[in-house]
Amino acid sequence: QVQLQESGPGLVKPSQTLSLTCTVSGGSISSGGYYWSWIRQHPGKGLEWIGYIYYSGSTYYNPSLKSRVTISVDTSKNQFSLKLSSVTAADTAVYYCARDPLTGTTSRGWFDPWGQGTLVTVSS
Amino acid sequence: AIRMTQSPSSFSASTGDRVTITCRASQGISSYLAWYQQKPGKAPKLLIYAASTLQSGVPSRFSGSGSGTDFTLTISCLQSEDFATYYCQQYYSYPRTFGQGTKLEIK
Numbered sequence: 001q002v003q004l005q006e007s008g009p010g011l012v013k014p015s016q017t018l019s020l021t022c023t024v025s026g027g028s029i030s031s032g033g034y035y036w037s038w039i040r041q042h043p044g045k046g047l048e049w050i051g052y053i054y055y056s057g058s059t060y061y062n063p064s065l066k067s068r069v070t071i072s073v074d075t076s077k078n079q080f081s082l083k084l085s086s087v088t089a090a091d092t093a094v095y096y097c098a099r100d101p102l103t104g105t106t107s108r109g110w111f112d113p114w115g116q117g118t119l120v121t122v123s124s
Numbered sequence: 125a126i127r128m129t130q131s132p133s134s135f136s137a138s139t140g141d142r143v144t145i146t147c148r149a150s151q152g153i154s155s156y157l158a159w160y161q162q163k164p165g166k167a168p169k170l171l172i173y174a175a176s177t178l179q180s181g182v183p184s185r186f187s188g189s190g191s192g193t194d195f196t197l198t199i200s201c202l203q204s205e206d207f208a209t210y211y212c213q214q215y216y217s218y219p220r221t222f223g224q225g226t227k228l229e230i231k
Contacts, residue, residue, distance in 0.1 A: 046223065046224045047213070047222040049219050064219070098167075109158065109215020109216075109220070111158075111170065112179065116166070
């Protein structure tokens with residue numbers, strides 16, 4: 001059973017870069033068959049999809065964040081990572097990683113499973 | 125981006141009740157819709173995809189329907205563990221977008 005676990009600093013200063021890693025266990029990112037996504041949830045609010053990466057390194061980002069987001073993959077460690085630059089208080093959120101199944105190379109669209117989430121607070 | 129609007133935003137019900145949550149898309153999304161359940165401090169859990177297909181392991185009291193722009197999630201007989209927040213999500217196009225959530229509380 002695949003499990004995802006987010007890790008990274010819980011506090012980031014304004015204007016700096018938020019960096020998180022998602023470690024996948026119980027399955028190999030390199031096997032293909034899935035996109036690997038980041039999703040965030042502002043405190044007490046709804047969910048916002050950030051972007052995905054395929055094991056090959058191809059990515060797609062939410063246009064609302066595209067200028068500040070980089071998602072990368074390290075297949076040797078079975079991990080993928082999120083970098084969000086120039087953060088402000090508006091980037092304070094719980095960040096989740098999640099798996100998106102594919103049919104061929106086409107996303108099936110839903111997310112399952114999710115990591116437990118990690119709260120990142122942007123504050124000086 | 126496609127906007128997803130859920131109604132109501134919150135409501136109260138009792139165990140044993142039949143409840144329905146509505147999700148409306150700002151444009152047609154065929155049946156490319158998923159529903160999630162989220163409990164406090166936990167990650168969302170996939171309940172339904174393709175508007176009406178129950179994810180493996182999800183109790184049969186959950187059901188989904190709809191296509192185009194209007195969708196519903198129905199819980200046929202509320203159990204205590206069903207009190208949570210529910211989200212719809214469209215995957216017709218990018219960026220993937222979610223509804224604002226419906227919080228189901230105990231009456």
